[in-house]
Ligand SMILES: NC(=O)C1=CN([C@@H]2O[C@H](COP(=O)(O)OP(=O)(O)OC[C@H]3O[C@@H](n4cnc5c(N)ncnc54)[C@H](O)[C@@H]3O)[C@@H](O)[C@H]2O)C=CC1
């Protein structure tokens with residue numbers, strides 16, 4: 001008998017087919033947690049769970065007593081309460097590596113777009129305001145030869161640094177849980193304490209996971225340490241930043257601009273204060289959102305799921 005899998009995100013057809021070959025599969029384009037819904041009913045005997053973003057905590061696990069593996073279609077796993085999942089002997093997996101270049105492309109593109117005010121100037125052209133090309137209202141800030149300060153020099157951080165160093169001749173400073181001599185040598189990256197980095201960097205790029213230590217790690221004090229000309233880029237998770245402090249820093253000119261891919265509440269609600277700030281460039285959490293990479297992520301997560309349900313150690317098992 002095949003193990004029972006519950007898929008709660010839309011999967012590419014060939015990946016869903018693979019899961020169906022190996023598992024008795026209930027699939028949903030999105031989870032519906034209301035009592036008695038087909039999703040909630042399928043959860044009762046599901047042994048594997050596959051999808052992106054669902055909060056898996058004690059209350060959720062109580063409704064899924066047969067669960068053996070939770071396979072996330074993302075590298076970030078702040079939606080999974082790992083101590084609670086492990087305590088119940090359940091495995092959890094993620095999709096590291098396969099998205100590094102794609103996310104780095106997005107985050108570096110966001111950095112350039114913010115420095116050169118591209119979305120704002122696109123609106124300026126469309127609104128018929130482009131009357132004089134010598135006008136300094138079009139000026140942005142240079143990216144090349146500036147200092148990039150990266151907080152969280154992991155898989156994605158390294159690819160951002162590679163683009164900055166070799167594509168834009170930038171100097172690299174970094175802050176991380178531990179030092180990385182290999183990357184220091186490869187990219188001339190210099191380790192800094194968090195405060196030193198905030199003071200020195202022209203671009204502050206946040207690329208850590210969301211954990212109890214990183215929640216709210218950039219707030220009012222940190223924005224005040226940054227240069228007035230600093231550009232803040234967040235590609236990690238919204239809650240790593242105190243969003244109210246960020247809005248105030250942008251509004252008051254404490255920093256020059258911000259480029260954001262992630263927010264405390266996603267999708268960003270109507271009337272959110274960030275929406276009215278011209279010095280904020282806002283993306284809808286699209287770090288890994290290309291056809292090719294999302295397909296790779298889905299395959300990686302599906303293989304993790306099937307391996308776990310076959311009693312093997314999944315390739316991307318998260319260590320508690
Ligand atoms: N915007 C988007 O679409 C995406 C966002 N992400 C986010 O990026 C995060 C990082 O992904 P990867 O680079 O693959 O992870 P990774 O685990 O390879 O790298 C994370 C780095 O952050 C460092 N770190 C952790 N806690 C820290 C702290 N308190 N202070 C300083 N450094 C700390 C780690 O030492 C590690 O070097 C994910 O957890 C996810 O939240 C990931 C993919 C796409």
Ligand SMILES: O=C(O)C(=O)CO
Pocket residue numbers: 073074075076077099287288289
């Ligand atoms: O993988 C992740 O953590 C994302 O945020 C989406 O790719």
